[in-house]
């Protein structure tokens with residue numbers, strides 16, 4: 001099935017914000033997190049930026065591959081906002097095409113390519129040197145739609161309780177609950 005942007009999805013260019021303040025990818029409360037900022041694009045696409053910090057190194061002066069995979073995963077995950085669906089990564093296949101030095105801004109783009117039942121197929125690229133620069137990383141992913149109970153059931157009690165008693169967090173979770 002062709003992916004369809006939800007009618008109440010954020011408008012193209014709109015900053016999506018963090019789905020959870022403690023998220024390693026997008027949360028503001030993680031000092032060594034990615035602080036990735038994603039914006040809605042046209043159709044079922046997003047764009048995002050992430051600047052590699054010293055805490056993200058693998059080899060000296062270079063981004064760790066797992067951190068780059070996290071940036072791709074987070075960008076792909078933010079497509080949830082456009083579908084207004086809650087989905088988690090089932091599979092993430094990553095190509096590392098060029099090394100990414102510390103201090104580099106990665107310009108990411110992601111798109112939902114197909115949907116089948118609970119399955120959401122998507123693809124992402126990360127470019128360096130500018131939004132039109134060479135591709136440094138890319139990924140193909142399969143996300144699976146889940147109910148909000150997925151997190152309540154599997155998450156550690158402490159964080160779940162804190163999230164459920166935070167009205168801002170409850171409001172953010174509700175933004176995903178309206179399905180097409």
Ligand SMILES: CCCCCCCCCCCC(=O)SCCNC(=O)CCNC(=O)[C@H](O)C(C)(C)COP(=O)(O)OP(=O)(O)OC[C@H]1O[C@@H](n2cnc3c(N)ncnc32)[C@H](O)[C@@H]1OP(=O)(O)O
Nearest residue numbers: 019073074077086087088089090091142144146172173176
């Ligand atoms: C509050 C706001 C929060 C908003 C939250 C937003 C968070 C975004 C964060 C960024 C994204 C992440 O990192 S999310 C975190 C990382 N991911 C996770 O923790 C997920 C851990 N895995 C799981 O919980 C589970 O495996 C699921 C939910 C993914 C799937 O389990 P399930 O629901 O029981 O489904 P299951 O029956 O196994 O599979 C359904 C169909 O998908 C296929 N399938 C399943 N896994 C795979 C796979 N790896 N590769 C190929 N195909 C697969 C199956 O073959 C099947 O196909 P068929 O037989 O039907 O054809």
